[in-house]
Amino acid sequence: MQMDNGCHRCFLVASRMLVGSIVIGCIAAAVFSYYPNLDLVVAEKFHTSGRRFIGMDSLVLQSIRIAFNGLFIVVCAVAAVGSYYSRARGSWSGLIFCEWNFLLVCILAGPLVVTNLGFKDHWGRARPRDVLELGGKHGYTPPLRPAHECAKNCSFVSGEASSIFTIGFAATILFPLEAALLLPLSIAFGSLAGLVRMMEGGHFLSDVVFAGIFSANTTALVFFALKMFGCLRQNP
Template sequence: MSRPSATPLRVPAGALSPATPPGRRAALALAAILAVGAVVGIVFGLWPRLDLAVTSLVWDEARRFFPYTYTQALQTIRDVNDGLVRAVAVAAGVVLILWLAAPRVAAARLPRALSLRAAAFVLATLAVAPGLIINGILKPHGGRPRPIEVTQFGGTLDFVPWWSPFGRCDSNCSFASGEMSSAMWLLSVAVLLPARWRPLGVAAVLAWALAVGGVRIAMGGHFTSDVLMSAVLTALTVWVLHALILRPGRAA
């Protein structure tokens, strides 16, 4: 009589290499943000003419203007970004109001991910990053002229590096990019996705933000360092507020 064959032990995928714990992921994300910020800040700080070199690629010297300024496809990207940001902000506001006005209804009807803390986190990042830091402090007081305003590209003002406070722009200045910040703000939604979808959501937001930032460079609205540093500042704000609002009291 033959012996029955033993059933092979099946080990779930990933059991031998457990997923990175949340604290570790948070630390890695912070390290990546700071590393990108340091590289961008140092490179464009030590070699500021890199900004001019990149912008010159989209400048028509013969006709003395930025030919992509009035391209409809690029304007459509700006419009879509504006509409997307408004829609997400309104949705987060509705969720927040529902939790405050009718918490029992919110608890019974809303998905678990749409918590009061989640809505507050999304709106807080919008208020702090694109709102306060970029459009409230840096753009009104940074003083950096936009590409279309500097003498190298047909304007009347002197070019200054991203870190310089001595530019002669009076308001709505080049550093940093408000539209790039609003696009990167969508990271606050991506990090709320279920764990299996979160990397895809973050990658999609980064790709979208690069598209929006590229549009602003192509149109002569911002230098490359304006766009990249705006992305870094916004991502850092999302990280900090995520730790303060969604992970209070936990070591990050």
């Protein structure tokens, strides 16, 4: 189903996604605030010795990570191509210009701006493999507390999980009739991408949880912003 000003289903899906992510975000914030060391408890399950984690030498996990990264790159390229061609032709591969633009803006706003330029480069949280408790040299900090244990590309939040979450959540809004299937698949694959990084010592549990939460509300807000500024009109 194409997305336009009359797409009531798209609006409902985006609204529920925004409200749901806010509610889950509040619950997650309460849990990680009440149990500030929960991340360490979970990370210890994947820790072996020194700075080593069980997933560091796994070819299976490395293959899954490469596949997810490859998927994200392909989606970025396809979204850019789709936006270019649909502008002149009205549509491309079943999606109209505004829909390709929606996907492209979600990719830029979520994984790039919010996740990487926003949190990862400014929150200062050390990765599991870098904290003292797990063989590193930096201090551990709870997820919702800004720190100075890392200068750039830090642990909070997971960039790779955010990439997969964002693709899935954008697809969920683009295809509202399949939302009941796409939403759980988005959560499952995004969580798997995050789990792989957790098993490699690259992220804490909360990095993945909040990557999903921020990806969901960013994707929904992008939809509402584009709709507000009249960028989600169906081409004649």
